[in-house]
Amino acid sequence: MIRNPAHMLVCAHILLSLGGLFLHAGLHPPMKSLFFWWAAPMSTVSLLLLPPLFLRPATVGVAVLMNAFTVTAGVVGMAYFSLLNPPLPLTPGSLLAHSTLAPVCILLCKLPLAQAIFIVMQQEAP
Numbered sequence: 001m002i003r004n005p006a007h008m009l010v011c012a013h014i015l016l017s018l019g020g021l022f023l024h025a026g027l028h029p030p031m032k033s034l035f036f037w038w039a040a041p042m043s044t045v046s047l048l049l050l051p052p053l054f055l056r057p058a059t060v061g062v063a064v065l066m067n068a069f070t071v072t073a074g075v076v077g078m079a080y081f082s083l084l085n086p087p088l089p090l091t092p093g094s095l096l097a098h099s100t101l102a103p104v105c106i107l108l109c110k111l112p113l114a115q116a117i118f119i120v121m122q123q124e125a126p
Contacts (some may be wrong), residue, residue: 006124010054010119011066016110017046020074023103036078042070046110054117057125067114074107 002008021043029036045066053063078100087098095101 006055006117006120008114009120010051013110013113013117014047014051016113017050020103020106021047023106026110027103032046035077035081039074041114042073043052046070054121057121059065060118060121063116064118067110071107072112075104078104 003013019058021039024039024043025036030036030040048069050063050070053059053066087094
């Protein structure tokens with residue numbers, strides 16, 4: 001059981017990143033779509049680089065900025081894809097179920113989560 005709040009928050013960030021990567025791979029299979037490979041570097045940063053940066057008080061600010069960059073790139077990429085391939089017919093139901101609105105909301109969850117990690121790490125800093 002994880003007892004450190006910062007470790008729990010970083011674990012939640014990793015799980016959100018993994019879930020987003022799996023969702024993305026399901027929507028754009030790697031062998032069939034170049035859209036998968038556009039987001040793969042951002043997922044690699046979120047999964048491999050950010051967690052260790054989040055867990056050090058000296059680098060948590062850099063991690064928050066890098067997280068904001070990856071989230072912004074993902075939102076812009078999904079908005080672009082959604083504008084190229086709008087759900088038809090365009091109804092409130094199709095926007096909720098067949099657009100990139102839900103994945104964008106999942107991705108945006110990483111912003112307050114990173115802020116929470118920053119606050120906890122600043123409290124733990126000597």
